[in-house]
Amino acid sequence: MNNIEILQKLLIEEIINKQYSQEEFEQYVQTQVPDKDDLSSWNYDDLKKCIDNFQSLKKNSKLDQNQEKEIYGFQNIDEKLYSVIVSNQHKIYIDNISLDPYEKVIKCQQEKYLIENDVELQFQISHPQEVRDSGLWSFITQKSIVVFQIQTFPMQWKVSRTLQQFAELRNIICRYFPEKIIPIFPYGGLYKLEEMLPIMEEIILSIKNLLSIYNKIPIIRTIQPCLWFVNEVNEQLLQKKLKDELQREKRYNLQSKQTKTGEIEVSLTFDGYQKFLDQSSYPKNAINLLNQVICNMNEFFAYQKKSQEFLGNAAQCLFELTNTLPKYPEQSGLIEYINLVNDHFNQIIYEIDDTCALLDNHLKLTFAKLLGSHKSYIRLFQNVEEIRNKFVQDYNILNKKKEDLIRNTDLKVVVQRIIQSNKFDQSEFDKLSSDFDYLKSFLYVPETQQIQQLQDQLVYMIQQFSKAMDEQFRADLLKVIANFGGFLYAKQKLCQKYTEQWKELVNKYEMVKSKSN
Known part of the structure; x- marks a missing residue:
C-alpha cells in the first residue's frame, strides 16, 4: 500500500x-x-x-x-415542539424551529411520519449546478460535479444529487423489489453540464418519473436507502451507503455456466421459481386429462341417447302388441301387465334424459370451464418462456461480448478505463484485474442495464403467473363446489320424483295382481 x-x-x-x-x-x-x-x-x-x-x-x-442538560429520549423535549413533531397535519412545520439539539429527533419522527402515514410527497427539482465535489478528496483533486437540488414537501428536506445517484437509486429499488418493473434511468452516464443542456427537459422528466415511485409504490419508503436518498445531506456518506447497498447480495441470484454445447444455462433461484415450474407443468397434464373426461362423457351421452332410442322402440312395440291382442276379458290382465312394462320403459327413458341433461349442464360444463382456464395459462406460460428465452439469449450474447473484450484487449487498459470513468481510486486495480466477474459488471453498462430490466420483467411475470394460478385455483374450487352442489341437489329432487313415480307404478302392479288373483 x-x-x-x-x-x-x-x-x-x-x-x-x-x-x-x-x-x-x-x-x-x-x-x-x-x-x-x-x-x-x-x-x-x-x-x-x-x-x-x-x-x-x-x-x-x-x-x-x-x-444545557442532555436529552435522553423524548421525555425532555419541549411539549410544544413535540406536538409539532408528532402532529398528524399534512405539513410538518419546522422552518422556524431550531434544529439543534433536536435535529436527530425531528428527523427520526419525520421518517416515521413518512412511513406510517400515507402522505403524498411532492418534489421540487431545480436546474443543475456545477459545484465543487464535496467528497473527502475535493480539496486535492479540485473536481467539479453536476448536481440537481431536490426539495421534498411536506418534509422540507433539501438535498443535492447527481445523475449517477439517481441511477443507483433505481438499481437499489430493483434489488429490493424484483417484482416491480422500474423503468431504466438512461442518463447515468452523463457527467458534464454541456452534455446535459441540450436534453435538459428529458432529464428533468426522467427524474420526476423516478421520484414519483415514492407515491406510486409507497412500500419503498420502508427501506433505508430510499430514505437516505431524500434526506441525507452528507453526499459522501450517502455515496458510501449506496455503494454498500449495491454490493449486497441480491434477493435472487442468477447462476450461469458454460455447457459443452456453448449454451448458457440459467437457473433462477429466488423464492417462488420452483413453484412456477410445478404450476406450469400442471395445466399441460390437466388439459389432457380433462379432454379425456369430456370425451368419455360425450361417448356416454351418445350411448345413452342410443339406449333411449332402443327403449323407445321397445315401448312402441309393446304399445302395438296391446292393440293387436284380442279384446276378451281373459286377455285384459295381460294387456295391463304389458302396459305396466311399457310405463317402466318410459320411466327409464325419462330418468336417462334428465340425468344426461344434468350431467351436460353441470359437470361437463364445469370441466369445460376448467379446460378453458388451463388453456389460457398455457398461453401465459408460453409468454413467460419467450421472455426467459430472450433473457438467456441476450445474457449469453452479452457475456460472450464481455469475454471477447477482456480476451482481445490489454487488460490493464480496460481496468484503467473503468477506474477513470467510475472515479475509483487505484486500490480497485487489483480486484478488477483478478476478479473477472467483478470486472464484467463494469463493461457494456447500458446493455447490462437492459438485460437487468429484462430480468426484472421476467421475475415479475413469473410471480404474476404464480399469483394468477393461485387465484384461478381458488376460483375453480368455488366453481366446482357450486356446480357439483347444484348437480347433486337437482339429482336429489329428481330421485325423489322418480321414487314417487316408481311407488305409483308398484301400486298399479299390486292392483293388477289382485285382480288376476
Whole structure:
C-alpha cells in the first residue's frame, strides 16, 4: 500500500466512519494550511495531527453549544415542539424551529411520519449546478460535479444529487423489489453540464418519473436507502451507503455456466421459481386429462341417447302388441301387465334424459370451464418462456461480448478505463484485474442495464403467473363446489320424483295382481 492509499484510508477511518462533515474538514484544512492543497504534500503524521486538531475543535464546539442538560429520549423535549413533531397535519412545520439539539429527533419522527402515514410527497427539482465535489478528496483533486437540488414537501428536506445517484437509486429499488418493473434511468452516464443542456427537459422528466415511485409504490419508503436518498445531506456518506447497498447480495441470484454445447444455462433461484415450474407443468397434464373426461362423457351421452332410442322402440312395440291382442276379458290382465312394462320403459327413458341433461349442464360444463382456464395459462406460460428465452439469449450474447473484450484487449487498459470513468481510486486495480466477474459488471453498462430490466420483467411475470394460478385455483374450487352442489341437489329432487313415480307404478302392479288373483 503506497503513501496515498495510506492517507486515504486514514481519512476514511477518521472522518467518514466517525461521521464528521467532509465540507467542514475541507474548509478547516484550507484555512489552516492553504499551501497543502494536494494529498501528496502530506505525510501520515502531519495529516493525523491535522485530523486530531479538527476533531478536538468539533468536540469543544459541541460542548459549548450543549451546556444545557442532555436529552435522553423524548421525555425532555419541549411539549410544544413535540406536538409539532408528532402532529398528524399534512405539513410538518419546522422552518422556524431550531434544529439543534433536536435535529436527530425531528428527523427520526419525520421518517416515521413518512412511513406510517400515507402522505403524498411532492418534489421540487431545480436546474443543475456545477459545484465543487464535496467528497473527502475535493480539496486535492479540485473536481467539479453536476448536481440537481431536490426539495421534498411536506418534509422540507433539501438535498443535492447527481445523475449517477439517481441511477443507483433505481438499481437499489430493483434489488429490493424484483417484482416491480422500474423503468431504466438512461442518463447515468452523463457527467458534464454541456452534455446535459441540450436534453435538459428529458432529464428533468426522467427524474420526476423516478421520484414519483415514492407515491406510486409507497412500500419503498420502508427501506433505508430510499430514505437516505431524500434526506441525507452528507453526499459522501450517502455515496458510501449506496455503494454498500449495491454490493449486497441480491434477493435472487442468477447462476450461469458454460455447457459443452456453448449454451448458457440459467437457473433462477429466488423464492417462488420452483413453484412456477410445478404450476406450469400442471395445466399441460390437466388439459389432457380433462379432454379425456369430456370425451368419455360425450361417448356416454351418445350411448345413452342410443339406449333411449332402443327403449323407445321397445315401448312402441309393446304399445302395438296391446292393440293387436284380442279384446276378451281373459286377455285384459295381460294387456295391463304389458302396459305396466311399457310405463317402466318410459320411466327409464325419462330418468336417462334428465340425468344426461344434468350431467351436460353441470359437470361437463364445469370441466369445460376448467379446460378453458388451463388453456389460457398455457398461453401465459408460453409468454413467460419467450421472455426467459430472450433473457438467456441476450445474457449469453452479452457475456460472450464481455469475454471477447477482456480476451482481445490489454487488460490493464480496460481496468484503467473503468477506474477513470467510475472515479475509483487505484486500490480497485487489483480486484478488477483478478476478479473477472467483478470486472464484467463494469463493461457494456447500458446493455447490462437492459438485460437487468429484462430480468426484472421476467421475475415479475413469473410471480404474476404464480399469483394468477393461485387465484384461478381458488376460483375453480368455488366453481366446482357450486356446480357439483347444484348437480347433486337437482339429482336429489329428481330421485325423489322418480321414487314417487316408481311407488305409483308398484301400486298399479299390486292392483293388477289382485285382480288376476
